[in-house]
Amino acid sequence: MKYIDEFRAGALAQQIAAKIASEASPGRDYHFMEFCGGHTHAISRFGIVDLLPGNVHMIHGPGCPVCVLPIGRVENAIHLAQMPGLILCSYGDMLRIPTANGMSLLKAKAQGADIRMVYSSADAIKIAQENPQRQVVFFAIGFETTTPPTAVAIQQAQALRLNNFTVFCNHVLTPSAISHILQSPEVREFGLVPLDGFIGPAHVSVVIGSQPYEYFAEEFQKPVVIAGFEPLDVMQAILMLIRQINAGYAKVENEFTRAVSREGNRKAQSLVAEVFELRRTFEWRGLGWVPYSALKIKSSYADFDAEQRFRISTTSIADNKACECGAILRGVKRPQDCKIFGTVCTPENPVGSCMVSSEGACAAHYSYGRFRENNHVAAQEN
């Protein structure tokens, strides 16, 4: 497929790997965080770790929107879905996230709640039009990539004068999560992650542009390379990060120029600014309460805000004690460091959110990496 296959050429990946091996200085370690779940998925799926020298370490970041949504908000969504006559529309990957008592949207659906899996916010609008007697709530989650489509839906609902459509808004912001990782006081609780640079998000940057990352490069002296989600993109970004570090500078570079500009998608940005405003604080799984890290619906669109219409209260629920999602999302622990990984917690029966979404670090490692780990150990023992 065009714009996919040519960025997956194995021979070229070997060449870039050789370049990385020759340029990575043997006297030091390189720790790079790939913020985005899409990159985590690509790194595991295409075996990129095997192509890197031992001193280049990839650390998974908190960039999977399903993984960072705290249990309390999922619990809120379940309560909404259980209201008589209400239809809850949700993206599919939210359905299996378990809450504290083992409940999930999927189980609520099995018990009779009307929960519809939608591919797009536009599908939720259609369901509201087809069911004028019932309240339809769209469970909106995601980073800057998914926010503009929600804004379009809200404006559409207004234009159509839909009085039975609301949005339960859980949209979060990438740059504030990155700064939180770099400077939050909770770092003490989880320990400090050594970070030498970031692979910047692909599709989030399509919307917000590369400019918002310049602050990190300048303020924290951490290089950022924005990269596409194909394996050659990721390999090239790693090479570009190594070159910056070797040369002793930190700036924002863009490997994904075929889709990302410095300014991003202005039309999408202005739509988001029209419909949403910043929340003072929002709870993230793994990061705790992060100031100005999420969006809420502006009061001028309050008619379409499920939190207002259904008086949804803030519920904070602690994660399962055995689950290490919090530390994994911060990059402090790896999936295989979690006691319940691959035994109690599997993609078929996830305990933590990192195992639910295919972009979660645990699901990616379970699907593509767990046997490699065993093989390495076996090879060393022999």
Next chain:
Amino acid sequence: MCLAIPACVEQLTAQNHAIVNLSGVRKEISLALVEDIVPGDYVIVHVGFALQKLDPLEAERTLAMFAEISALDNNLL
């Protein structure tokens, strides 16, 4: 969630929508977030919306950069 994919715009349809083709799979998506799309363009599709038009020149440049690395290494061998 963020696993958006590049797809070719096949035909423009009513209300700022378009049919995209991804290796034979055809789907209607919204063009509400992009401008000046014509059939033949490649767009990044995410949750039913085109997020951005792909720049074919920049894609070629990136591929050329990979090819350069490759040529360089072949010369060294």
